[in-house]
Amino acid sequence: MSNPQTGPKITVALIQMSCTDRPEANLEKALDRIGEAAARGAQVVCLQELFRTCYFCQSESDEAFDLAEPIPGPTTDALGRAAAKHHVTLIGSVFEKRAAGIFHNTAVVLGEDGCLRGRYRKMHIPDDPLYYEKFYFTPGDLGFQSFPAGPARIGTLVCWDQWFPEAARLTALAGAQVLFYPTAIGWFAGGPASECRAMHQAWETVQRGHAIANGVFVAAANRVGREGGLEFWGASFVCDPFGEVIARASHDREEILVACCDLGRVDQTRRQWPFFRDRRIDAYGGILERFNDRPGGDS
Numbered sequence: 001m002s003n004p005q006t007g008p009k010i011t012v013a014l015i016q017m018s019c020t021d022r023p024e025a026n027l028e029k030a031l032d033r034i035g036e037a038a039a040r041g042a043q044v045v046c047l048q049e050l051f052r053t054c055y056f057c058q059s060e061s062d063e064a065f066d067l068a069e070p071i072p073g074p075t076t077d078a079l080g081r082a083a084a085k086h087h088v089t090l091i092g093s094v095f096e097k098r099a100a101g102i103f104h105n106t107a108v109v110l111g112e113d114g115c116l117r118g119r120y121r122k123m124h125i126p127d128d129p130l131y132y133e134k135f136y137f138t139p140g141d142l143g144f145q146s147f148p149a150g151p152a153r154i155g156t157l158v159c160w161d162q163w164f165p166e167a168a169r170l171t172a173l174a175g176a177q178v179l180f181y182p183t184a185i186g187w188f189a190g191g192p193a194s195e196c197r198a199m200h201q202a203w204e205t206v207q208r209g210h211a212i213a214n215g216v217f218v219a220a221a222n223r224v225g226r227e228g229g230l231e232f233w234g235a236s237f238v239c240d241p242f243g244e245v246i247a248r249a250s251h252d253r254e255e256i257l258v259a260c261c262d263l264g265r266v267d268q269t270r271r272q273w274p275f276f277r278d279r280r281i282d283a284y285g286g287i288l289e290r291f292n293d294r295p296g297g298d299s
Helices: 023-039 062-067 074-086 159-163 165-173 193-214 264-272
Strands: 009-016 044-047 089-099 102-110 116-121 147-149 152-156 178-182 186-188 217-221 224-227 230-233 237-239 245-248 255-262
Touching: 009 023, 009 178, 009 217, 009 237, 023 044, 023 074, 023 255, 044 152, 044 178, 044 217, 074 089, 074 102, 089 116, 089 152, 089 178, 102 152, 116 147, 159 178, 159 193, 165 178, 165 193, 178 193, 186 193, 193 217, 193 230, 193 237, 217 255, 237 255, 245 255, 255 264
Parallel strands: 009 044, 044 089, 152 178, 178 217
Antiparallel strands: 009 255, 089 102, 102 116, 147 152, 186 230, 217 237, 224 230, 237 245
8 A cells, every 4th residue: 555654553462382281381481471572562462362271172071171260360360460560451361260161262351550451252162173162162242342452442352253254343343453363273283284284374364354354453373382183383473454464473483473553554444445434234134144045035
């Protein structure tokens, strides 16, 4: 786009790290990385999905429910202290125990004062080989939201939500200028290289499409390393409202990815591509149906 418009800027950081079967060690590593990100100028720091544990959803185990905790709870308390210490907004992913038998995959947002600004419960829950999340997580019920973070409003979705344009659109319509996606996605270990490349490209492409379609920045924080039958592919990235990747991490290393987001780009892109203006909200009733399989589309 010509004549790029400048506006308030916000520096974001994505923590891409490997995890072990020791939750406290994972938490300590994350806290150290948060401090490093803040030292590099980050104002918003996003951790990967379920950063405190290995990705336990590769199998169905009653014992794994012992990893869950309430919100507020030990993890949000620790993240709140870190947010206040480093004067950053933090996005953390928590295995939430809401009540006996009710668990969620929840992203929490903690403000610069360390207080809980809000939470988002993962709406779309997968059930695929090595991703048996429906065994663990109740679908979210808090809707799609945005939260204040310095000069910006941010929204957070979680992993499988990445594939659903409706989630990105509704979060943008709630005011988000930057969409964060805490993520845990990988290749089947030992899979064909061509299939692995195609999976990664599809994952990145669909999210870049969300950025373009909604005129927002998108920031996806993935984990890295081998866990069980999965090789997490890292490649955390940030793209601008035009879909251009402005920062990308490696596939195989722990990294702190830092990017500066010029919020003026949101306004500029939406002026030149006024998709929100041209939406036909009067004609979208069919999106509330599971599938229209009536002959000729008759009602």
